[in-house]
Amino acid sequence: MTGITLAVLDMAGTTVTDGGLVDGAFLDALVAVGIGADDPDNDQRIRYVHDTMGQSKITVFRHLLDDETRAQAALAGFEASIRRRIDDGEVAALPGAAEAIGTLRERGVKVCLTTGFTAETQQRIIERLGWQQLIDAALAPGPGVRGRPAPDLVLAAMLRLAIDDVRQVAVVGDTTSDLWCGHHAGAGIVAGVLTGAHDRATLTGAPHTHIIDSVADLADVVDRHEI
Numbered sequence: 001m002t003g004i005t006l007a008v009l010d011m012a013g014t015t016v017t018d019g020g021l022v023d024g025a026f027l028d029a030l031v032a033v034g035i036g037a038d039d040p041d042n043d044q045r046i047r048y049v050h051d052t053m054g055q056s057k058i059t060v061f062r063h064l065l066d067d068e069t070r071a072q073a074a075l076a077g078f079e080a081s082i083r084r085r086i087d088d089g090e091v092a093a094l095p096g097a098a099e100a101i102g103t104l105r106e107r108g109v110k111v112c113l114t115t116g117f118t119a120e121t122q123q124r125i126i127e128r129l130g131w132q133q134l135i136d137a138a139l140a141p142g143p144g145v146r147g148r149p150a151p152d153l154v155l156a157a158m159l160r161l162a163i164d165d166v167r168q169v170a171v172v173g174d175t176t177s178d179l180w181c182g183h184h185a186g187a188g189i190v191a192g193v194l195t196g197a198h199d200r201a202t203l204t205g206a207p208h209t210h211i212i213d214s215v216a217d218l219a220d221v222v223d224r225h226e227i
Contacts, residue, residue: 003167003168003188003225003226004109004168004169004170004188004189004222004225005108005109005110005163005168005169006109006110006111006112006157006158006161006163006168006169006170007101007104007109007110007111007112007169007170007171007172007218007222008112008114008153008154008157008169008170008171008172008182008187009101009111009112009113009114009172009173009215010054010113010114010115010172010173010174010175010178010196011113011114011115011117011122011125012053012115012117012174012196013053013173013174013175013193013195013196013197014094014097014172014173014174014178014193014195014196014215015093015094015097015101015113015215016091016092016093016094016097016125016129017091017092017093017094017195018090018091020090021082021085021086021090021091022049022053022082023046023049024081024085025078025081025082025085026045026046026049026078027042027046028077028078028080028081029061029074029075029077029078029081030042030045030074030077031077032073032074032076032077032078032080033065033070033073033074033077045064048060048063048064050197052177053116053174053175053177053196053197053198054116054148054149054173054174054175054176054177054178054181054197055116055147055148055149055177056116056141056146056147056148057075057078057116057117057118058071058072058075058141059147061074061075061078075118079117079118079120079121082117082121082124083121083124086121086124086125086128087124087128089128091125091128091129092129093129093131094195094214094215095214095216096214096215096216097214097215097216098129098131098134099216100215100216100217100218100219101131101134101135102134103219104218104219104222105134105136107219107222107223109170109222110136110137110161110163111134111135111136111137112135112136112137112138112139112157112160112161113126113131113135113137113138113139114138114139114140114148114153114154114157115138115139115140116140116141116147116148116177117140118140118141118142119138119139119140119142121140122138122140123138126138136161137157137160137161139153139156139157139160140153141153148173148175148177148178148180148181149176149177149180149181149184150181150184151181151182151184151185151186153181154166154169154171154181154182154185154187155185157169166185166186166187166188167186167187167188168188169182169185169187169188169189170187170188170189170190170191170218170221170222170225171185171187171189171190171191172189172191172192172193172215172218173191173192173193173196174192174193174194174195174196174197174198174203175196175197175198175203176198176202176203176205176206178192179192179203179206179207179208180206180207182207182208183206183207183208188209188225189209189210189221189222189225190207190208190209190210191208191209191210191211191212191218191221192204192206192208192210192211192212193211193212193213193214193215194211194212194213194214195213195214195215
């Protein structure tokens with residue numbers, strides 16, 4: 001019997017491939033607040049976006065624009081672009097992701113998907129993939145729930161799904177923000193995956209228990225875990 005009863009899984013880069021969707025939507029968002037797509041500082045801005053992947057998008061825009069009104073306008077432009085791109089088919093499940101989620105649930109592990117997108121965008125992706133019945137819950141940053149690297153998404157998932165012990169939780173993601181989130185929550189497994197934004201060297205610099213090739217390997221990690 002596994003010691004893990006809840007898996008909290010990131011979406012873009014961990015269970016879902018975006019095909020450049022995030023970068024494109026960020027550039028669209030900058031255009032929406034009057035920054036041209038060819039602005040010479042955009043390369044630096046995109047590097048910051050990559051460095052902070054996994055964090056709440058409004059937090060990223062606040063840092064980049066240093067103005068709440070412009071940050072909110074950029075977020076609106078980002079979300080509109082993301083929705084168009086989702087509807088155009090620019091999201092897909094990463095290989096083995098759906099099967100991994102199914103295996104975990106067959107073994108009695110509940111699954112919650114988390115994201116730095118808004119809840120509306122998260123649901124749009126889930127519906128596009130047809131994952132409504134595949135998962136137990138989905139959570140995004142919002143009122144009273146901070147985005148990563150704060151532990152709120154993991155702790156909120158525990159409350160939502162009635163998990164008693166943080167040691168029974170596995171947190172999995174492709175960014176250092178995901179790993180810090182799991183670490184701050186005290187999760188029993190904090191696993192980085194190599195299918196997304198951050199490479200092994202970068203992930204290794206954050207607190208973790210495992211670095212795995214992909215979420216497809218998670219069931220084996222969970223099977224070997226004991227509290």
